[in-house]
Amino acid sequence: MIKKVELGNTGIYVPNIAVGCMRIPGQTEKETEEFITTALDCGLNFFDHADIYGGGVCEEKFGKAVKSLGIDRESITVQTKCGIVPGVMFDFSKEHIIESAENSLRRLGTDYIDVLLLHRPDALVEPEEVAEAFTYLHDRGMVKNFGVSNQKPYQIELLKKTIPYELCANQMQFGLGHSFMVSSGMCANMDDKFSLEREGGILDYSRLHGMTLQAWSPLLYGFFAGNILTDEKFAPLRVKMAEIAKKYSISLSAVAFAWILRHPAKMQVVSGTSRADRIRELALASDVRLTREEWYTLHLSAGNILP
Numbered sequence: 001m002i003k004k005v006e007l008g009n010t011g012i013y014v015p016n017i018a019v020g021c022m023r024i025p026g027q028t029e030k031e032t033e034e035f036i037t038t039a040l041d042c043g044l045n046f047f048d049h050a051d052i053y054g055g056g057v058c059e060e061k062f063g064k065a066v067k068s069l070g071i072d073r074e075s076i077t078v079q080t081k082c083g084i085v086p087g088v089m090f091d092f093s094k095e096h097i098i099e100s101a102e103n104s105l106r107r108l109g110t111d112y113i114d115v116l117l118l119h120r121p122d123a124l125v126e127p128e129e130v131a132e133a134f135t136y137l138h139d140r141g142m143v144k145n146f147g148v149s150n151q152k153p154y155q156i157e158l159l160k161k162t163i164p165y166e167l168c169a170n171q172m173q174f175g176l177g178h179s180f181m182v183s184s185g186m187c188a189n190m191d192d193k194f195s196l197e198r199e200g201g202i203l204d205y206s207r208l209h210g211m212t213l214q215a216w217s218p219l220l221y222g223f224f225a226g227n228i229l230t231d232e233k234f235a236p237l238r239v240k241m242a243e244i245a246k247k248y249s250i251s252l253s254a255v256a257f258a259w260i261l262r263h264p265a266k267m268q269v270v271s272g273t274s275r276a277d278r279i280r281e282l283a284l285a286s287d288v289r290l291t292r293e294e295w296y297t298l299h300l301s302a303g304n305i306l307p
């Protein structure tokens with residue numbers, strides 16, 4: 001069974017596993033259709049995009065497949081992002097946000113985007129401009145909900161000063177191989193690398209404000225950079241994951257998802273696989289609730305410490 005979480009404080013409930021679409025540009029049309037139908041079959045109807053994924057190809061392929069499969073638009077939640085001009089700059093100007101959203105709508109072949117995220121903090125952000133862009137898109141029914149990605153608490157507070165809409169989600173890198181969001185809290189004020197606060201306390205901030213954290217690259221860009229199955233440095237983690245995988249009859253990668261979902265902040269994991277069979281495997285993590293001891297054992301086996 002797929003578990004749902006409330007998206008921010010919107011009253012909209014979405015699967016705790018979102019289907020990331022960054023890696024689908026290489027799929028054939030048939031593979032994209034199978035990818036989407038498998039996800040829907042598993043109960044995963046929340047899809048994550050960005051204007052820049054595959055240079056726009058991901059949104060385009062997805063839109064085409066949804067149309068040719070005759071999927072009811074209302075039955076899926078489509079999230080996309082804007083604000084990056086690859087290799088050139090980050091751009092939260094009013095013009096860029098509106099133009100990017102218009103292009104995403106066209107490529108996705110839809111009248112509205114369910115959730116639009118600001119992809120990475122723009123150092124030159126003028127919150128008033130963002131507010132104007134969001135109001136323009138919201139008033140025209142082009143975007144229903146807004147959020148951010150890779151942002152710290154004060155960056156969000158700055159945006160909130162002018163934006164008249166809830167910022168319902170923040171997409172951050174998080175997982176067993178990249179768990180600074182939890183380790184910096186547990187190692188507060190210690191003289192070691194684990195106490196370094198890289199994200200400004202975003203985990204507690206999100207819980208306080210009911211903002212959904214979406215964990216991107218949950219397997220660290222691959223199955224722990226492709227080497228968890230062979231690399232000696234992952235041996236202790238591999239052993240623990242295998243034990244837990246056996247107990248719950250799920251795959252190792254699903255254990256990595258379950259570890260994220262066990263955290264009481266209402267997180268969504270954003271899956272990254274482009275394979276339909278792996279979507280099926282990962283979906284099984286949705287309602288696995290690891291014990292406290294299992295959660296900590298995995299955390300420690302991944303190389304973290306308890307001070």
Ligand SMILES: NC(=O)c1ccc[n+]([C@@H]2O[C@H](COP(=O)([O-])OP(=O)(O)OC[C@H]3O[C@@H](n4cnc5c(N)ncnc54)[C@H](OP(=O)(O)O)[C@@H]3O)[C@@H](O)[C@H]2O)c1
Nearest residue numbers: 020021022216217218219220221222223253271272273274
């Ligand atoms: N907001 C941001 O800044 C940001 C940044 C990066 C990503 N994202 C979002 O997060 C999503 C996930 O990121 P990600 O793709 O880096 O996530 P990931 O889950 O850490 O990595 C997915 C990669 O792992 C590979 N993989 C190898 N073994 C696997 C296994 N057993 N199970 C599942 N995958 C396995 C997949 O290959 P196969 O495809 O062959 O399965 C795929 O290439 C993206 O699609 C995107 O929507 C957001």
